[in-house]
Amino acid sequence: MIAIALFFSVFISVTNRLVAQGCVAVRSNGAMCTRSHAGEDAADNHNWQLTTGYRYFHSFRHFVGTEEQKHRVAEGTDVRNWQHAVDFTLARKLNKRMSIAVNVPIISNRRSSMYEHYGNSSTSPNARKETTSFGIGDVRITAYRWMLDPIKSKKGNIQVGLGLKLPTGDYRYNDFFWKNDSTKVLGPVDQSIQLGDGGTGISLELNGYYVFTKELSAYGNFYYLSNPREHNGVSTARGGTTSNTNILYGSSVMSVPDQYMIRGGLNLMLGAFSASAGVRLEAVPSEDIMGGSSGFRRPGRIFGAEPGVAYQMKKVNLFATVPYWFSKNRTQSYADKQRTKITGVFAQGDAAFADYSINIGCTVRF
Template sequence: MKKIFVLQLMLIALVSFIVNDVAAQGCVAVRSNGAMCTVSHADAEDNHKWQLTTGYRYFHSFRHFVGTEEQKHRVEEGTDVRNWQHALDFTLVRKLNKRMSLAVNMPLISNRRSSMYEHYGNSSTNPNARRETTTFGMGDIRITAYRWMLDPVKSKKGNIQVGLGLKLPTGDYRYNDFFWKNDSTKVLGPVDQSIQLGDGGTGISLELNGYYVFTKALSAYGNFYYLSNPREHNGVSTARGGTTSATNILYGSSVMSVPDQYMLRGGLNLMVGAFSASAGVRLEVVPSEDIIGGSSGFRRPGRIFGVEPGVAYQFKKASLFATVPYWFSKNRTQSYADKQRTKATGVYAQGDAAFADYSINIGCTVKF
């Protein structure tokens, strides 16, 4: 009975890894990375070979920041950019043996973006100036191989899992919609980078997932994810159907970048019967420069840091879970193009980005 209880605790301790989609920054184009640590626990005696996780994510961004300073006047003036995202992540896992597993993740995404500057312009007094662009479809698929580093039979109290994945450019990164110039004229062009369904790059992902059981009720979890996108830019225009400016061409922001991204999180889980509650911290980042390949092209780098409470309930072959990360620190950092412009002109340049206050993640995992 004690062994079964400990294994159940391992399961609950890792349920909070299931929905770890790095996609809550709004205008900062952080792509869904799929379900982290989709192998629920390191139970070598688990005879279930397959596992399906379905997760739903929602966020609404509208708070503009330059660095860590909020541009509150944007909301007051009504010139703020508003992004909404609804996403379903489907992750199918095949357990190969007691240590190895293979996971395939496919996101289905619906985005909506409301702004004035992309259409009539922020200075317009026309009541029709605020318009919307939308996208819907499949995102970038990710295939990942996982391995528990310690023998699950001998390491009951804790373990570390390493995942190495390949992200495929299956999401449409050239999605077009109409931009209104006045009440009777609209042009077709690529939508903003933040609501494109994919980034156009083939990426390599690295994951580190771990847990440690302190007592029957208390355990700790940790998770690290890095997506490297060697492709520098995808060639998609940032002019929204218009003419690219000479300034954007000069500083390399006339086309969309294919940026790296990473996430770090950790915390504690408390289990009471089949119910568990988690409390942790979470950091999400789009860096201004990539570790492999060039960094030119338009991107909105940034980082958010916050707390991440969660709850989960474990059935015999299924688990339900929910997490609500709340971001109390938001930072739109200086981009590579901003740095080039600052160096060339001697005048410090830094763009803005809109962030969400929180995101909602709910889902279910079934073993069969």
């Protein structure tokens, strides 16, 4: 039997915190998809698979569109986000074509800023403060099917996944915001570090591979999460009073945005060792394909190279990737468009992005 198209299939099962970086707010919803070469998967007597993955990133580079706001770092007014996320994905093979998977993310976020506390113009040495969040994110349940007979189609196959994202993550997580050395108020943390988005979503996945030789194969993955709920009603005022301006432009409460990912590349297998080279695009669109699009969101796209390595043992697979984002774009949001329409002056907000993320994990079959 042709060797498995190893890396992409395992990695994608745990690293879909989909977009993005820092202020572009996307939840950790592991995209369980093509786990192996279809023929190998069909012949495998192990019906259960547990994948555990860890992802880390630190965002601090501010962009408006594709232009970096370098003065933010120079002035010390940049917003810094750190995220540590661990995903647990349990999959059950039902037959040679069908499987079902449940993904549970556990997330730890930390956010440092001046503007949310004393204000960017403050000269106090205490002006930079932190807010945090920790807990379970939004859980996903997904059913998968190989479209071609795995036994007959050993050179390549396509897998389709249809899933349901449940609003299990706390989307109203609160922390304290300091207004001066002696005054603090309790309010919802920024959208980028909320544990969930408050919406029940529908996910679609397309995962495919093609084997050229015993050592070389190609892979491709597409993931789209649709969130029909327009907004979740959580205030963006951080414990303060919502401004009339935010109400007018529809950004007084948090949006429940869609998100998507596209990735593809080549995988080289040398014995038990595998190395991959590919590209990855992650995005939050400014408008949803179903439901309304009002509410506060930071839409954007990141595109970069995604190198990775993996090591296959009898029942265990170890893997790691470090996507490097060389293209960052904070696009115009729906609220930005409304403001532009009402005032006649072009408006576009900013967002903070990371330069790279780190993903490591393992898969155990039993």
